[in-house]
Amino acid sequence: MTEIEQHSASFRLAYVPGVTPTKWLRVWEERLPDVRLELLQSTPSEGHGLLLTGGADAGLVRLPVDRTVLSAIPLYTETTVVVFPKDHWLGAAEAEEVTVADLAEEIVFHPQDDVLEWPDGLPGRPAFERPATTGDAIELVAANVGVLAVPQSLARLHHRRDLTYRTLADVPQSQVALAWPEAATTDLVEEFIGIVRGRTANSSRGRTAAAEQQRQPKPQTARKPQAASRTQQKPKPGQRGAGGARTGGSRTAQPKRGRKR
Incomplete structure (x- = not known):
């Protein structure tokens, strides 16, 4: 069983208050209708904890995060x-x-x-x-x-x-990021990364691209044209033809004359 098959039952996404993942959920449902996306609402501190303990596959959290164990892609900065x-x-x-x-x-x-x-x-x-x-x-x-x-x-x-x-004005701002455990970068995580980054289904590096590639018909290799058969040459005079009879020259056969009595 492949890694993607092992994780195909569901994908757990944690998110903190103020973050709205709705637009990404719609794209997920279009591309992976057979994989249920489970939303886990949490407090800012609990969101990090879910990722560190394996309670979520990825999370929409606020920076900073522990970069020694978590990978993170900054998405936007809030006013x-x-x-x-x-x-x-x-x-x-x-x-x-x-x-x-x-x-x-x-x-x-x-x-x-x-x-x-x-x-x-x-x-x-x-x-x-x-x-x-x-x-x-x-x-x-x-x-x-x-x-x-x-x-x-x-x-x-x-x-x-x-x-x-x-x-x-002139005060600290909060930055929202997509984070996930670095040691657990699954195909489904790659799929969600592609969605939040705005990749199309064809350019995604995860499951959708692989499935799409499998659905594409394989190009048929053009057959090499068979060598044309040599044209049958006419036998030369005196040679036997296809039926085994000896062919004559260009002269026409003369009928035999009988003896005069």
Whole structure:
């Protein structure tokens, strides 16, 4: 049994909050309808753990990851935004962007599952305690206790009618990547890599390309033309023909004359 046959039952894909794999799922279903793609939603930290323990074949995660055991292909970088109540003074500003200086007097929440790295420290004033999750921090923002800096996809994920957001300039951004265990780069992993990179089915290096190649009819080799038979030469005068009779010359046979009596 080949490696692809051993993994043909399903393909397990982990993904973290804010990542939407829908467009890639549609392509997968078109190219590999016989292989079920199983989605595993996880927290940012759990996503890495699923890959390291073999709980998922690949994952759409946020960088950084442990590159000593995981391979990763960066896909895109997200815009960082600041979330605040609609009646907050930040919403009255005409500028489309908010700067770090604008948050100097604001309480900025730093949830424990924050996906942004702040090497220069979090802007604004720190909260009394860190919320356990981004969802908990959103609830505090809605209560007008402070504001929250998150990737734009998480602001949309936790959308509320009483909240809005603006782009936060000159701050860290989150990068989403496709990651998988380096020691377990299967044919199905290669297939998904091809899908997220936009390869066509014909250019994919995995199962689809191999199956497509097998379905293509083999070109028929042209038969070599048989050597033309030599034209039968007419026998020369005096030679025997095909029937064994001796052929005469160019003279016509004369009838025998009888004796005169």
